Amino acid sequence: DAGVTQTPRHEVAEKGQTIILKCEPVSGHNDLFWYRQTKIQGLELLSYFRSKSLMEDGGAFKDRFKAEMLNSSFSTLKIQPTEPKDSAVYLCASSLGGRAETLYFGSGTRLTVL
Amino acid sequence: GDSVTQKEGLVTLTEGLPVMLNCTYQTIYSNAFLFWYVHYLNESPRLLLKSSTDNKRTEHQGFHATLHKSSSSFHLQKSSAQLSDSALYYCALSNNRIFFGDGTQLVVKP
Numbered sequence: 382d383a384g385v386t387q388t389p390r391h392e393v394a395e396k397g398q399t400i401i402l403k404c405e406p407v408s409g410h411n412d413l414f415w416y417r418q419t420k421i422q423g424l425e426l427l428s429y430f431r432s433k434s435l436m437e438d439g440g441a442f443k444d445r446f447k448a449e450m451l452n453s454s455f456s457t458l459k460i461q462p463t464e465p466k467d468s469a470v471y472l473c474a475s476s477l478g479g480r481a482e483t484l485y486f487g488s489g490t491r492l493t494v495l
Numbered sequence: 496g497d498s499v500t501q502k503e504g505l506v507t508l509t510e511g512l513p514v515m516l517n518c519t520y521q522t523i524y525s526n527a528f529l530f531w532y533v534h535y536l537n538e539s540p541r542l543l544l545k546s547s548t549d550n551k552r553t554e555h556q557g558f559h560a561t562l563h564k565s566s567s568s569f570h571l572q573k574s575s576a577q578l579s580d581s582a583l584y585y586c587a588l589s590n591n592r593i594f595f596g597d598g599t600q601l602v603v604k605p
Contacts, residue, residue, distance in 0.1 A: 384539070385539070414593075423595060424585065424595040426593075472539075472540065474540075480589040480590050481528050481589070482589075483530070483542045483545065484530075484532070484540075484542070484593070486539040486540040486541065487539055488538070488539045
């Protein structure tokens with residue numbers, strides 16, 4: 382079975398650019414999560430979808446971060462405009478849904494904003 | 496509100512010594528699930544073990560944890576650390592939402 386696929390693995394952007402990160406969840410999974418991973422903040426939730434519906438949009442990340450899930454097998458995270466403080470690893474995860482279910486993570490996108 | 500606390504940001508051990516990574520949580524739900532995820536360098540984070548049963552030891556890949564609802568704890572343990580255990584470990588609580596601790600970086604030295 383294919384796991385969670387994230388592209389690109391690495392992204393370098395200039396300050397002010399728009400970047401789009403992509404995620405393909407595990408087939409059949411109902412829940413999809415976007416996280417930002419940093420050493421200082423740990424895992425921060427950016428967005429959470431259940432059956433393609435946005436359930437949570439990460440509060441503080443609303444203004445420049447927008448996640449979409451146009452179909453059950455593909456999601457994007459747009460950051461517009463990028464700032465140097467956005468440099469981090471962005472992780473996508475999916476699960477069947479429900480509190481007992483395991484999250485399956487992608488390998489992440491390492492974003493560097495210059 | 497619900498939360499997870501991992502009080503150690505970094506744990507450094509010598510190979511062969513026991514490992515204990517602390518995890519405490521706060522929740523109003525009596526049937527929440529607790530998870531440990533491990534993130535090795537250049538790999539995807541993945542599940543290490545999980546539990547929702549009070550006072551039952553859960554084991555996987557040499558690690559074990561016991562959920563103690565009386566003390567709201569789910570500490571991760573291993574009897575003897577190996578160099579390959581060096582990784583970032585996250586404790587997580589799942590009820591109607593998922594809450595992650597800040598993570599503990601485990602460094603095992605020869």
